[in-house]
Amino acid sequence: MADLTATGIYLRYWFPWLPQWVGSLVIVVLLMLINMVNVGLFGELESWFSMIKVIAIVALIVTGAVMIVLQTKVKGGTAADPHKDIPMNALMTSSTILFVVVILNYVMPAKIFDVVSTVSTICFVIVWIMIMAAHVVYRRQNKDNLGEFRMPGYPLTSWVTIVFYVAILILLFFIESTKLALIISIIFIVILAISYSFIKKNESIS
Numbered sequence: 172m173a174d175l176t177a178t179g180i181y182l183r184y185w186f187p188w189l190p191q192w193v194g195s196l197v198i199v200v201l202l203m204l205i206n207m208v209n210v211g212l213f214g215e216l217e218s219w220f221s222m223i224k225v226i227a228i229v230a231l232i233v234t235g236a237v238m239i240v241l242q243t244k245v246k247g248g249t250a251a252d253p254h255k256d257i258p259m260n261a262l263m264t265s266s267t268i269l270f271v272v273v274i275l276n277y278v279m280p281a282k283i284f285d286v287v288s289t290v291s292t293i294c295f296v297i298v299w300i301m302i303m304a305a306h307v308v309y310r311r312q313n314k315d316n317l318g319e320f321r322m323p324g325y326p327l328t329s330w331v332t333i334v335f336y337v338a339i340l341i342l343l344f345f346i347e348s349t350k351l352a353l354i355i356s357i358i359f360i361v362i363l364a365i366s367y368s369f370i371k372k373n374e375s376i377s
Contacts, residue, residue, distance in 0.1 A: 175272050176284045192276035199269040206262050289352035293343065296336045297360060303333045
């Protein structure tokens with residue numbers, strides 16, 4: 172979502188007349204079309220784009236090194252069609268979320284990047300809280316079969332990490348620019364949890 176919003180911002184840099192949400196919409200539609208044609212095509216394109224990114228990074232490093240050496244100064248200036256192996260349900264769900272981002276780019280173009288980037292950060296924090304909580308449960312349930320690689324300082328390090336990340340979430344709630352993103356993230360995670368419980372319940376019944 173952050174990448175989608177950033178794309179709209181970058182396109183506006185080169186094309187100031189282009190509304191921010193239009194660039195995001197174009198990317199969403201392209202992603203949907205590529206995935207509908209062939210999932211493997213998306214993976215192949217992603218590989219090529221990653222190669223371009225790596226080449227660009229290497230080129231920047233080499234250029235910077237040359238500029239330093241030569242003292243160069245900067246000048247002013249689940250699939251509906253199994254034959255194609257397309258997970259249509261997952262594709263439509265993720266695309267719907269991306270379309271929501273497009274709408275937000277239209278409604279609040281000045282604030283959307285801060286909101287989306289903060290949501291990404293919050294999700295990262297919550298994921299690590301869940302990882303550490305799962306680790307605590309794992310250690311308790313597997314006391315006699317832990318293997319050689321163990322987390323140093325357990326259980327203190329696990330609980331300190333959890334408390335640290337929870338404190339970050341609490342602080343984000345009291346910051347005006349991140350409060351909305353925190354609420355959106357919590358609602359999103361609750362919806363995911365309810366959806367997961369509903370799906371698992373239906374699977375057990377069937």
